[in-house]
Amino acid sequence: MSDFKHIPVLFYETVDALNVKPDGIYVDCTAGGGGHSSAVAEKLTTGKLISIDQDPEAIAVLTKRFENNPNVVVVHDNFVNIRSVLNNLGIIGVDGVMADLGVSSHQLDTDARGFSFHKDAPLDMRMSMSGMSAADIVNNASEAELRRIIYTYGEEKFAPSIAKNIVKARENKPIETTFELVEIIKASMPMKAKRDGHPARKTFQALRIEVNQELTKLEKALDDMFDVLNPSGRLAIITFHSLEDRMVKKRFNSFCEGCTCPPQFPVCVCGNTPKGRLPFKSKAPSMNEVDENFRAHSARLRAVEKL
Ligand SMILES: C[S@@+](CC[C@H](N)C(=O)[O-])C[C@H]1O[C@@H](n2cnc3c(N)ncnc32)[C@H](O)[C@@H]1O
Ligand SMILES: [Zn+2]
Structure with missing residues (x-):
């Protein structure tokens, strides 16, 4: 368990998408081995990073990895509880939230966790x-x-x-x-x-x-992940499954939707105004990245910025 091998997917693209300010507050909802988290933490001076994971083995690794970094707070929880995690820390709004969904290489490669069809092990698959x-x-x-x-x-x-x-x-x-x-x-x-x-x-x-109730938890968490953002704050999510990606795409689009009144209405009666904008459509890994890391082949990054 000591070497938590996980090659972060869409690494630069995701950290870029967060637009990290040195004094900002950020949340990594799926910190895993801490790859993306350390890239965010490196950009901070007085800022804070809350690194969440539901896997106790990931938490052990993250705690060790960031033990000497006062900017990083490691939290063992499910990201569906992002609001209460922030409340408990006395944080009202954050400048960026990211999630790199799915399973970590550590989980896949640890035989006893039962995620892999290549290894004979108890049929387990519980991230938490x-x-x-x-x-x-x-x-x-x-x-x-x-x-x-x-x-x-x-x-x-x-x-x-x-x-x-x-x-x-x-x-x-x-x-x-x-x-x-x-x-x-x-x-x-x-x-x-x-x-x-x-x-x-x-x-x-x-x-x-x-x-792991992956789609249910994501569905429940998306609004809170967006709501906790400060103005100009960004939410960036990497998905690995078409159902996940469709869910993220639809919800991000709905955050950016303005008036939904029928076009024949002379004036707006719904009062809806866009709450966000999409800084880019979506990003997929380069062919090089897929060659080097097969896990990246189905990855897609989407981001939304709070107005
Ligand atoms: C793909 S890995 C993340 C790897 C990480 N970005 C890195 O660079 O090392 C996904 C991690 O998210 C965690 N995870 C998945 N769903 C979660 C949820 N709903 N709440 C908290 N953690 C979750 C898993 O336990 C796993 O460690
Ligand atoms: Zn309207």
């Missing part, structure tokens, strides 16, 4: 190391629920047969390990489909999103 695990879901959710999770979050077309075979397998004995699940998934798809990347990739992604 508490609450319902992937095994709990696989052994208790109904077939319909499993089908929905695997199809929606994994965009896995073999979701119906995978869900069916999970339910069949657990009638004999609970499914406890990653490799037990991998075998069930492999047996649920035709030979030809197995040549298309790892057969378990999509199902594992789907379960991870469900276990």
